[in-house]
Amino acid sequence: MPLNYLLTGSTGGLGSLILDYFTTHFPPTQESSTTNSITYAAASSNPSNSHRFTSKGIPFRTVNYDDPETLDVAFKDVENLFFVSTNTFDVEKRRRQHLNVVEAAKRNGVKHVWYTSLAFGGLGSNSKAAVQQAHYMTEDMLRESGINYTSIREGIYTEAFPLFLNWYPQSTTLYLPSASGKIAFTLRSELAEATAKLMLKGGHDKEIVLLTASEPVSMQDIVEVINETTHREVKIEIVDPETYVRVNGENDIGGKAEGFFRQLVGWFESIENGEAGFTDGLMGEVLGREPVTPREAIRGLLEKERDYTWHQNYSK
Known part of the structure; x- marks a missing residue:
């Protein structure tokens, strides 16, 4: 059968x-x-x-x-x-x-x-x-x-936004190699x-x-949503790729090693070049409604759980 x-x-x-x-x-x-x-x-x-x-x-x-x-x-x-x-x-x-x-x-x-x-x-x-x-x-x-x-x-899953920012509920400063490239979370x-x-x-x-959703957002956009929704004062500090790898590898709350952040450097380069910002209307057609925008989705996640975390942000 x-x-x-x-x-x-x-x-x-x-x-x-x-x-x-x-x-x-x-x-x-x-x-x-x-x-x-x-x-x-x-x-x-x-x-x-x-x-x-x-x-x-x-x-x-x-x-x-x-x-x-x-x-x-x-x-x-x-x-x-x-x-x-x-x-x-x-x-x-x-x-x-x-x-x-x-x-x-x-x-x-x-x-x-x-x-x-x-x-x-x-x-x-x-x-x-x-x-x-x-x-x-x-x-x-x-x-x-x-x-x-x-x-x-x-x-890319909206739910995974903390992984890209390397943001944790206790984070105040995020060290990133770039923050203006957009992702269609x-x-x-x-x-x-x-x-x-x-x-x-x-x-x-x-x-x-x-x-994909219909609207891409940048890392800076996401931090603004975090701050608006949870009344935090998180800020981004742009650093060179080697500093990004070293600082995050040495101080990662989730215990991820430098090798993980070294791989993400390539992701950030592609994001900055616009590779993750493409959108398409097919998802809305298939769903029969507009997909939830990244801003709305992240706001919803944080309203439900102010100290939202993503499991892959922590080493196993």
Whole structure:
């Protein structure tokens, strides 16, 4: 029996929200994986996660990007594969993992791969951001494989704004290499909804699409929102890249090492060059409403929790 949708990354931030959309609109039953005319299954690399899904009537498949055998089992009879990019910074490891997924999808006759890419450079292919190169590489794999695909270039999560500022509730001065470049920050919750709707509607065959909020903001804009909303007096001090790496690496409240900030220097260069500021109207069309702007979203996060934090701002 065909499986209409296999949702990888179902224990992750974006993937779990997409699965929530499916279960809300197509409630699973304990008796069958058939849910109101569509079938779907959750997927994770860890088989021990199965019970958290099957206990709710949601079918589960193990998908380990490092193990082609699990991919062959998981991708059997799958029509639409939601392919979450791996989060490793090791480019060669990512290349190998993603190639395993693409080859297994082709081998098992997956009809449509929906890949989560990133929005640096908008719809073009000229971004210099190192993080974007891995996504270009995967898009090339998909294109060369001949299988049907849609690469969804998604805006940077608004919820992650503290990571880019290296802002913590106790911060007073933020040391950054630049602050005027703009980012089309986009709520992860809205990205999940739009991605789910995009997959359910179908189409966009062999296309690259861009999902973003409609208005980019700068780091300075965000600090103004922080100060207005929480009555703080946070300020930005612009420093050279080496000072940025050293000062933040030595004093980071979250315990992140200098290497982390050294990687972010490249991100800031791309942001300053306008690569993260691209916007597109597709997200509003898919949602049926205007996406929440970054200013509104950040204000909402801080009104709900004055001392808002983002988990990735802390070393594991």
